[in-house]
Amino acid sequence: MTTNSYFSTIDCSVEDAFNKLPLNDDVFETQQIPNTATSSQFSQVFRNKASTERLIDSIHPELDTHAKLFNNAAKKFSSRLCLGTRTYDYNNKSSNNKYDYITYKETFIKKNNIGAGIIRSLQSNKFLNPNKIESHQKIKNHLNNKFGIPNYLRNNPDNCIEKDCSFILSLFAVNRVEWILTDLACSSYSITSTALYDTLGSDVSQYILDLTQSPIVVCTMDKVEVLLNLRQQYPKETEALISIVSMDPIKYIDKNLIKLGQELGIEIHDLHQIEEIGKSNPIEEIPPNPDSIFTISFTSGTTGSKPKGVMVPHRCAASYVTTLLCYEPQPKEGDIAYVFLPLTHILERQTSAFAFSTGYTLGLPQTTVGKKDFVPFDLMLDDLRILKPTYMSIVPRLLTKLEGLIKQQVKELPKSDQQKVNEIIQYKIQEQSKFMGSKGINSKLDSFPPYLNLQKMTGFENMKWVQTASAPVAVSTIAYLKASLNMGLMQFYGLTESGAAITSTCMYDSRPGSSGSISTTGEFKLRSVPDMGYDIKNLQGEVMLRGPQMFKGYYYNQEETNKAVTEDGWFHSGDIATVDELGRLSIIDRVKNFFKMAQGEYVSPEKIENKYLSANLLINQLFVHGNSLKSYLIGIAGIDYDQGLKFLNEEFGINKIGMSQEELLTILNEKPVKLKILNLLNSNVRNQLNGFELLHNIHIEINPLTVEREVVTPTFKLRRPIAQKFFAKALHKLYEIEQSLIHGAKQQVAKL
Numbered sequence: 001m002t003t004n005s006y007f008s009t010i011d012c013s014v015e016d017a018f019n020k021l022p023l024n025d026d027v028f029e030t031q032q033i034p035n036t037a038t039s040s041q042f043s044q045v046f047r048n049k050a051s052t053e054r055l056i057d058s059i060h061p062e063l064d065t066h067a068k069l070f071n072n073a074a075k076k077f078s079s080r081l082c083l084g085t086r087t088y089d090y091n092n093k094s095s096n097n098k099y100d101y102i103t104y105k106e107t108f109i110k111k112n113n114i115g116a117g118i119i120r121s122l123q124s125n126k127f128l129n130p131n132k133i134e135s136h137q138k139i140k141n142h143l144n145n146k147f148g149i150p151n152y153l154r155n156n157p158d159n160c161i162e163k164d165c166s167f168i169l170s171l172f173a174v175n176r177v178e179w180i181l182t183d184l185a186c187s188s189y190s191i192t193s194t195a196l197y198d199t200l201g202s203d204v205s206q207y208i209l210d211l212t213q214s215p216i217v218v219c220t221m222d223k224v225e226v227l228l229n230l231r232q233q234y235p236k237e238t239e240a241l242i243s244i245v246s247m248d249p250i251k252y253i254d255k256n257l258i259k260l261g262q263e264l265g266i267e268i269h270d271l272h273q274i275e276e277i278g279k280s281n282p283i284e285e286i287p288p289n290p291d292s293i294f295t296i297s298f299t300s301g302t303t304g305s306k307p308k309g310v311m312v313p314h315r316c317a318a319s320y321v322t323t324l325l326c327y328e329p330q331p332k333e334g335d336i337a338y339v340f341l342p343l344t345h346i347l348e349r350q351t352s353a354f355a356f357s358t359g360y361t362l363g364l365p366q367t368t369v370g371k372k373d374f375v376p377f378d379l380m381l382d383d384l385r386i387l388k389p390t391y392m393s394i395v396p397r398l399l400t401k402l403e404g405l406i407k408q409q410v411k412e413l414p415k416s417d418q419q420k421v422n423e424i425i426q427y428k429i430q431e432q433s434k435f436m437g438s439k440g441i442n443s444k445l446d447s448f449p450p451y452l453n454l455q456k457m458t459g460f461e462n463m464k465w466v467q468t469a470s471a472p473v474a475v476s477t478i479a480y481l482k483a484s485l486n487m488g489l490m491q492f493y494g495l496t497e498s499g500a501a502i503t504s505t506c507m508y509d510s511r512p513g514s515s516g517s518i519s520t521t522g523e524f525k526l527r528s529v530p531d532m533g534y535d536i537k538n539l540q541g542e543v544m545l546r547g548p549q550m551f552k553g554y555y556y557n558q559e560e561t562n563k564a565v566t567e568d569g570w571f572h573s574g575d576i577a578t579v580d581e582l583g584r585l586s587i588i589d590r591v592k593n594f595f596k597m598a599q600g601e602y603v604s605p606e607k608i609e610n611k612y613l614s615a616n617l618l619i620n621q622l623f624v625h626g627n628s629l630k631s632y633l634i635g636i637a638g639i640d641y642d643q644g645l646k647f648l649n650e651e652f653g654i655n656k657i658g659m660s661q662e663e664l665l666t667i668l669n670e671k672p673v674k675l676k677i678l679n680l681l682n683s684n685v686r687n688q689l690n691g692f693e694l695l696h697n698i699h700i701e702i703n704p705l706t707v708e709r710e711v712v713t714p715t716f717k718l719r720r721p722i723a724q725k726f727f728a729k730a731l732h733k734l735y736e737i738e739q740s741l742i743h744g745a746k747q748q749v750a751k752l
Helices: 014-020 066-076 104-123 134-144 159-164 177-188 202-212 222-233 255-263 271-280 314-327 346-358 377-387 396-411 415-432 449-458 475-485 558-564 605-615 641-652 661-668 671-683 720-726 728-738
Strands: 030-033 045-048 081-085 100-103 168-172 192-195 216-219 243-246 267-270 293-298 309-313 336-338 361-363 391-393 465-468 488-495 500-504 523-527 540-546 571-579 585-590 619-626 633-639 695-701
Touching (some): 066 314, 081 104, 081 177, 168 222, 177 346, 202 222, 202 293, 202 309, 222 255, 255 267, 267 271, 293 346, 309 314, 314 346, 346 361, 346 500, 396 465, 488 571, 523 571, 633 728, 661 671, 671 695, 695 728
Parallel strands (some): 168 216, 216 243, 243 267, 336 391, 465 488
Antiparallel strands (some): 293 309, 488 500, 619 633
16 A cells, blocks of 8 residues: 555645645545455455545645644635634633634744743743653753653653654643644644543543653643642652643632642643743744654543543644545635534544634634533534534534424424425425535525524524534434535544544535545455454445554554554454445444444443343343434343243232233333333442443343344354344334333333
């Protein structure tokens, strides 16, 4: 495999390189490359139809790092508005009702001052100990661009980490302008960044700080006390931490915390002070090279208490921006991106980097000091109504919520308007299935005021498209939102290891539901997984990825890197996919039996099954099932005949002699009885599982999981894909007809 810049043989300037990407319809299809299957276990290699001869690694040979992409934009779009936020009033604890902006030129100056201030402040930090701590040695050597450390500090076999990774700055905050400014500063000064976030928990936060030996954390002011508590609880693991920088003014931080920081060996500043230090003591940029580690993104969900740190080099960042450039339109001046998804995850890093590389204005969510995760749905709508963005990234569960909101608004219209709006929406849905387009189907329909009000109510007046990933979206939801809000919708597929999105659909796809085509910056093949019933002969199997957009490995975890990446560079995604006639991927399963719920949480059904079975003698078999379009789990439960009779007698006073199995199961599967059983089962595991791991409905049989049914192996290992097919009718009934028995359980009356 060779990876050459698409433009390496094209005579063009950086300025017009953006116009020479393969942006025809071929980019939305994938093509098999003949004679590339290495064995019967693997499919042929698939590449983007627009670039089958070679992979593209960057938009232009001179734009091969994250830093260069922004600096080019700052030069080209100097006077354009770059970063916008709703100014926060710390006294009233509220955000302004308008956005205030700084230009690309101002952003360039501020990020350089911050970058210089970070280095200057760390090098003069009185708690710096370069003779003992490796990251402190890297701080001392940073201006000499020497990222390596003496061998006596750590015996490390992964030399690539030593020479390509600087000291590591940690970000610990919700989306803020200061987040992006700090990230850009790190990029321009060859400082590697990582992120902490609330859902990881304190144990994982200290693990990351220990593994990375991060000497500095830039955070919101509510995290200062959290970090000091970590220092007190884990002094050894956090000994490298000597600087906390608050994004909020230091005058709003409790002086006792600042004093405590000094006692614990940590200096506390605010970002404005750091910026002023850099302004007074400037440093020329320290440009990274393509192999320099841009960021380390720690994955959550499937890795337990010790997440893996995905090393994302600058070449990967340049590639993932190029991916979106192939699929998405460049902006006109004044076009706005709403940076809504958490910047702690790689997807929003990718989509926001695309935005500033091409000259979009980036609008950040309103400040929510002390709040976890990202802005709630109602506050998001409040932002959108003010910002009126051109595009945004959003998770599937919020798209479902948006669909519900719009349908409710339509129901509240006068009957005549309601009928007309529904007619417009249905007409657009029908037209969507005929061609790759949505806007302009009928301008008279588009201008109908009650229909236009749906866009105004949601802040979608100027929204050209939204993009989503992390979990599937119902095709009906996609069609309805495109029609009701008169916009496009793109679906991505990718992992942290692929630098987020590496596939995409067309925003006006006439056949939604897939994850689209592989990018020009990557290639994929399928691997048969016979144990799960997936065969490449049917174009089904595990997705394996390769290309310049892929990660460099797991930080100081060569064992896991070797497990995940083959010798010839193929990454095992763990995702099972099927490929349609256009070469588009649809993710249908997980190799390791992990899957995501509608909210994006990872679920391990085997773990849940074991917890229920060990805690509940009432059941003797259990098949836990989840649908990534649903927010709750269901199951097929096996019960012993005698245990079933005993339960009915004790709970409902039923003691019928000679009751047949069919009659017993009929009673056990009545809703009031199942609710009683569910409450019992859930009460016995509630302290062992997360809320989203609890069962909400079950179908009960006697000995449902048998070898004869082929749903288990001769050694009684569950064959999940076959079990899912075998119990398809029962699962459909649980999800689509009976639905959750736990939601609204107060309305259920357990009587017979």
